[in-house]
Amino acid sequence: MNVNSWLKQASKITTRLDAEIFMMTVLGKEDRSDLVLCAEQDLVEDELKMLDMMVELRLRRVPVAYIIGKKEFYGRDFKVNRDVLIPRPETENIIGLVKEMNVEGKTIVDVGTGSGCIAITLALETDAAEIIGIDKSLKALRVAQDNADELRAKVKFIASDLLDDYHGVADIVVANLPYVDRKWEWTSPEIKYEPEMALFAEEDGLALIYRLIDGCEAEYLILEADPSQHEKIVNYAKKYKLVKRENYILLFQK
Numbered sequence: 001m002n003v004n005s006w007l008k009q010a011s012k013i014t015t016r017l018d019a020e021i022f023m024m025t026v027l028g029k030e031d032r033s034d035l036v037l038c039a040e041q042d043l044v045e046d047e048l049k050m051l052d053m054m055v056e057l058r059l060r061r062v063p064v065a066y067i068i069g070k071k072e073f074y075g076r077d078f079k080v081n082r083d084v085l086i087p088r089p090e091t092e093n094i095i096g097l098v099k100e101m102n103v104e105g106k107t108i109v110d111v112g113t114g115s116g117c118i119a120i121t122l123a124l125e126t127d128a129a130e131i132i133g134i135d136k137s138l139k140a141l142r143v144a145q146d147n148a149d150e151l152r153a154k155v156k157f158i159a160s161d162l163l164d165d166y167h168g169v170a171d172i173v174v175a176n177l178p179y180v181d182r183k184w185e186w187t188s189p190e191i192k193y194e195p196e197m198a199l200f201a202e203e204d205g206l207a208l209i210y211r212l213i214d215g216c217e218a219e220y221l222i223l224e225a226d227p228s229q230h231e232k233i234v235n236y237a238k239k240y241k242l243v244k245r246e247n248y249i250l251l252f253q254k
């Protein structure tokens with residue numbers, strides 16, 4: 001079977017986009033347009049086995065990022081596995097906001113760093129003096145460190161329950177903490193493959209965000225949460241003044 005005929009067949013049971021991403025992964029192609037050039041290429045048995053396994057996983061609703069082991073965030077590929085949340089596009093808004101600030105000489109602490117996507121991107125995109133990535137999950141911190149090494153980003157990763165075990169400087173705290181309320185009915189079936197501790201929080205999804213606000217003394221605090229939760233967070237964060245609200249993101253100043 002050649003590339004084109006496999007893509008045609010696979011597109012009947014999953015999306016054409018998924019099929020093309022799997023084909024690019026197996027053939028080591030960078031771009032979807034590269035597939036046109038090798039449309040007539042015959043696939044060997046190992047390639048076919050791998051491709052069929054990927055489609056099978058997809059039919060079980062395993063997210064594409066876990067199947068191919070990576071996800072793009074702010075233009076760079078981050079390694080992901082089931083120990084970390086798959087980076088979401090809305091989280092890129094945090095990077096945009098920080099880039100608008102003057103962070104020269106500042107220490108930025110990313111709480112709940114997961115794959116390290118925020119901390120590493122900030123290390124590569126800003127002139128902050130120091131970037132710290134914190135997570136309670138040691139498995140997540142291993143993935144974050146691998147990503148930092150691969151992308152040559154200078155980030156110090158620390159295991160801590162929120163800021164409890166971090167005793168260094170924190171001028172700016174950014175956090176995409178778990179904020180999914182278990183009662184929400186509209187979450188996708190694919191999230192069952194992501195770590196529970198990366199998704200869910202008590203108190204309508206706000207328990208960890210409230211705890212972080214309580215323990216945070218940074219000059220700036222940038223939080224991601226569902227827009228439906230923003231009002232409650234703003235009301236809770238009495239010691240902070242809301243400076244900006246963007247899609248999913250709240251920026252507070254002391």
Ligand SMILES: C[S@@+](CC[C@H](N)C(=O)[O-])C[C@H]1O[C@@H](n2cnc3c(N)ncnc32)[C@H](O)[C@@H]1O
Nearest residue numbers: 085087112113114135136137161162176178198
């Ligand atoms: C929603 S994920 C965000 C991952 C990554 N920052 C991103 O934006 O893709 C939340 C992360 O917070 C971590 N986490 C959960 N509870 C925590 C706690 N009490 N202290 C520190 N990290 C925690 C989880 O392990 C997970 O990696």
